[in-house]
Amino acid sequence: MALKSKIKELQERREKLLRGGGEQAIEKQKALGKRTARERIMALLDEGSFNEYDLFVEHDARDFDMDKKTLPSDGVIIGTGTIFGAPVAIYAQDFTVAGGSLGLMHSRKITKIMDHALKMKMPLIGINDSGGARIQEGVNSLAGYGEIFFRNTLSSGVIPQISVILGPCAGGAVYSPALTDFVFVVDNISKMFITGPEVIKTVLGEEISMEDLGGARVHSEITGNAHFFSSSEEECFAQIKKLITFIPWHNGQKARTADTAEPDPGFNIDKIVPDDPTLPYDVKDVIKSTVDNSDFFEIMENYARNIVIGFGRIGGRTAGFVANQPLEMAGVLDVDSSDKAARFIRYCDAFNIPIITFVDVPGYLPGIDQEHAGVIRHGAKVLYAYSEATVPKITVILRKAYGGGYIAMASRHLRSDFVFAWPTAEIAVMGPEGAANIIFRKEIMSSDDPDGTRRLKIEEYKKMFANPYVAASRGYVDAVIEPSETRRSLLHSLAVSENKMIQVPEKKHGLPPF
Ligand code: HXC
Numbered sequence: 001m002a003l004k005s006k007i008k009e010l011q012e013r014r015e016k017l018l019r020g021g022g023e024q025a026i027e028k029q030k031a032l033g034k035r036t037a038r039e040r041i042m043a044l045l046d047e048g049s050f051n052e053y054d055l056f057v058e059h060d061a062r063d064f065d066m067d068k069k070t071l072p073s074d075g076v077i078i079g080t081g082t083i084f085g086a087p088v089a090i091y092a093q094d095f096t097v098a099g100g101s102l103g104l105m106h107s108r109k110i111t112k113i114m115d116h117a118l119k120m121k122m123p124l125i126g127i128n129d130s131g132g133a134r135i136q137e138g139v140n141s142l143a144g145y146g147e148i149f150f151r152n153t154l155s156s157g158v159i160p161q162i163s164v165i166l167g168p169c170a171g172g173a174v175y176s177p178a179l180t181d182f183v184f185v186v187d188n189i190s191k192m193f194i195t196g197p198e199v200i201k202t203v204l205g206e207e208i209s210m211e212d213l214g215g216a217r218v219h220s221e222i223t224g225n226a227h228f229f230s231s232s233e234e235e236c237f238a239q240i241k242k243l244i245t246f247i248p249w250h251n252g253q254k255a256r257t258a259d260t261a262e263p264d265p266g267f268n269i270d271k272i273v274p275d276d277p278t279l280p281y282d283v284k285d286v287i288k289s290t291v292d293n294s295d296f297f298e299i300m301e302n303y304a305r306n307i308v309i310g311f312g313r314i315g316g317r318t319a320g321f322v323a324n325q326p327l328e329m330a331g332v333l334d335v336d337s338s339d340k341a342a343r344f345i346r347y348c349d350a351f352n353i354p355i356i357t358f359v360d361v362p363g364y365l366p367g368i369d370q371e372h373a374g375v376i377r378h379g380a381k382v383l384y385a386y387s388e389a390t391v392p393k394i395t396v397i398l399r400k401a402y403g404g405g406y407i408a409m410a411s412r413h414l415r416s417d418f419v420f421a422w423p424t425a426e427i428a429v430m431g432p433e434g435a436a437n438i439i440f441r442k443e444i445m446s447s448d449d450p451d452g453t454r455r456l457k458i459e460e461y462k463k464m465f466a467n468p469y470v471a472a473s474r475g476y477v478d479a480v481i482e483p484s485e486t487r488r489s490l491l492h493s494l495a496v497s498e499n500k501m502i503q504v505p506e507k508k509h510g511l512p513p514f
Contacts, residue, residue, distance in 0.1 A: 021096030108145025
């Protein structure tokens with residue numbers, strides 16, 4: 001056969017496979033506001049950058065009449081490409097082919113691209129849209145999932161792993177996203193659950209919709225399984241692309257630098273913290289008044305809002321920000337905010353991203369609910385994560401730094417490299433009211449005017465400790481700075497910590513309080 005006719009044959013074979021599960025299934029997909037797997041890859045990657053592998057892969061299952069079924073590319077598209085020039089490995093499950101269900105060859109395609117990503121050291125993006133384990137293939141499907149989970153774990157901390165949930169993600173299939181670093185969900189499209197509504201109805205006799213069980217809002221606001229929420233696939237892809245600009249391609253390098261511009265002066269950093277220390281303010285304004293272009297890329301925006309995490313740049317370099325949020329529960333640390341912060345700190349540490357911490361924390365949240373939910377174990381994760389992190393750590397105490405919260409929020413004692421405090425900082429074992437009530441109880445009780453004495457004693461305690469100078473006199477705080485000096489201090493601290501190197505005791509691995 002002449003080359004020309006061989007090329008024609010190739011084109012025809014390709015054409016057929018590129019149609020996926022056929023017109024009817026594609027129409028059904030579109031009616032749900034979803035793109036096809038191929039369209040998703042094209043929308044996400046730089047134009048013309050996609051190289052596909054394993055287009056011609058076929059399943060060889062025989063049971064349940066599977067030998068009579070052809071499943072184009074076995075329901076998943078894999079390949080490599082670029083996003084703003086950054087190399088990425090990608091797979092997208094094709095729901096139009098047997099509901100994107102995962103059979104043996106389908107799983108082998110995914111593990112092939114995972115191996116490739118790890119070997120070539122590039123981020124991995126998985127687009128999930130699947131009915132889960134292909135029921136007809138039995139244990140082979142389960143084996144496939146196991147191989148994926150193993151590779152997710154092996155790659156953890158080496159390459160960034162991003163999961164995009166653009167359809168159902170049912171049964172144990174959700175554990176691959178759960179093992180990855182960032183999970184993206186889209187309103188009305190994403191569904192994640194271990195046991196679906198049918199099973200719940202059978203076992204528990206309860207009726208529940210897929211949306212209420214594990215929709216995008218549930219995972220962004222309640223479970224904390226999702227890191228980014230959006231209202232359309234288009235918005236979701238814009239978020240993924242932006243994330244890729246902030247993070248390094250693997251753990252052996254630093255994030256690329258970007259053009260620098262000063263923050264928006266409209267934020268007026270000197271005026272953010274109110275004069276009255278009991279009034280709240282938005283800590284995101286503090287972050288935006290210090291980062292380049294005032295561009296703060298928040299992560300898990302709607303989960304455990306009492307702590308804020310995300311990326312920003314200082315002088316063109318990526319930094320990870322962790323900040324107590326006085327607008328929500330006075331910025332207290334609790335079970336969920338501890339989990340949220342600790343995981344992010346570990347991400348930054350694994351990928352050479354310096355951590356900047358803004359502190360305004362009244363302590364850990366008291367009460368039986370929190371105690372019984374395990375605030376000791378979860379709270380300890382923050383201590384562990386900060387202590388373990390060897391990337392440059394910079395702390396700015398804005399206002400309250402009380403008790404365990406003071407220690408946990410990147411204090412000097414957990415080896416923060418630079419600790420700054422604003423003049424508004426109050427560093428103490430606990431709040432002045434609580435402290436005065438305890439240590440001056442006898443004097444207050446025996447006084448002719450207990451309320452007046454209490455007020456006096458509170459003032460006395462405040463004068464003594466509700467300031468940054470006692471901590472500064474011990475060297476726990478390196479410098480007391482004006483708010484307007486913050487960006488300059490961060491720029492300088494980052495510049496002088498470029499070559500930070502730390503020796504840690506040799507061990508296989510530590511035992512964080514998971
Ligand atoms: C084989 C499947 C499938 C599956 C869907 N299909 N899920 N085929 N194995 N798991 C097929 C359907 O038969 C159908 O084929 C096509 O995909 C589209 O499915 P529909 O049901 O028509 O789509 P829709 O109405 O949109 O419903 C989507 C769905 C539903 C909610 C995901 O299909 C569903 O409930 N599927 C089963 C989910 C599930 O229980 N999976 C197994 C979980 S156990 P035709 O030929 O008719 O077009 C599991 C264990 C993993 O995953 C453990 C890992 C550790």
